[in-house]
Amino acid sequence: MGPFVVHGEQTMWYFDSPHVIFGEEALSHLAQLNGRHACVITDRNIVRLGLAQLVIDQVTAAGLACTVFDEVEPEPSLQMVQRCAAVLAQHQPDWIIGLGGGSCMDAAKSAWLLYENPGIEPESVNPFDQYTLREKAKLIAIPTTSGTGSEATWYAVLTDTVEQRKVGIGTRGMLPDYAIIDPVMVMSLPPSITADTGLDALTQSIESYQSSWRNDFSDAMCLHAVRLIFQYLPRAYADGSNCEAREHMHNAAAIGGIGFGNSQATLAHCMGHALGVLFHVPHGRAVALFLPYTIEFTANGGDSRYVDIARALGLRADDEPIGAASLVTAVRDLERQLLQPLTVRDLGIDQTSFEHTLPELVGRAETDTQIATSQRIPDSAELRRLFDYAYDGRTVNF
């Protein structure tokens, strides 16, 4: 969970995970729930695909009343979360179920916090203050993308649509009580979302492995998630009906999420968040685009640990620089295979609007919370160069 509590000179570390129910039929765990009323927080796509109905059937089989809030939009807004919290206050559920991709799970976590702490300003929520949670309800997260790992983390990313910026809110208690990792939920994922979200899982697993908050517990999760993703993401992308690939990718995203939630991501996330919000690029696509550039930048700074990842993948890894270079090549090969953009230009962003936005991209990236856990922290001039190099695909040599 990170180095949160300090007693005198001593920093205490925590490792947290939700109870994880995984594999085929994991969803049927819901039929054993004890309680009165469950509120499912999801989006209209998930309802249209029949995935919400699978959940409702199990919850009602357990004898609970069930309400559905289906207004979550991709990159969930502060404003929608306030509306969702009002619906929770009206129905007073004792179970909240976040069902969907990272957007729905983040919306559920945030609305849950507001429901338990009426009147609180979401933006004021931080890891160091105490909040009420679990007095009214418990939280279940059911991912329908294999990507964000939000089912296993204690924070949420919201968008302030008025001020056009992402707002991270988090406190340790916001970790879901249960994460249900059932591959049936991802069989309908189209290839492009499979690729975007799968690369999000890869980016956070690689970044969390070398974040400055890394630890022995998160290392194990991150390294294995990277192995699974390289092995199964191309298969899940090429053939979405491949149950084995879907199941392993779904597990990999949750395993990576546990690693990430206990360590934190780094520089590619800072740059990806900035680009994503200013140019409306899906989260996973945005962070993965910057990954090879930030690996090069971090490795150029010295001891980087990418060599361990290269070794785990069976790549050439004689020493740190060779390991990092092998990993960059492997990430780019995977991105090509998944028809992903390798440069900012590939996203269709023209040079004039990119250069016009560059100061703001730099400003947002350098104030992103995950800059603090980056192993090599760029100054403003270096960040500007990194964005520039990623625009047209230059090798980062500084």
Ligand code: NAD
């Ligand atoms: P998403 O939740 O925004 O979903 C993207 C699209 O995929 C939506 O239109 C959705 O309806 C659709 N979709 C979801 N599941 C589907 C399925 N099974 N079949 C067909 N379509 C499906 O995408 P995401 O990448 O999962 O989540 C991104 C959000 O998560 C961002 O807001 C990002 O900031 C956040 N995030 C949170 C964390 C965390 O730890 N809290 C970590 C990383 C990212």
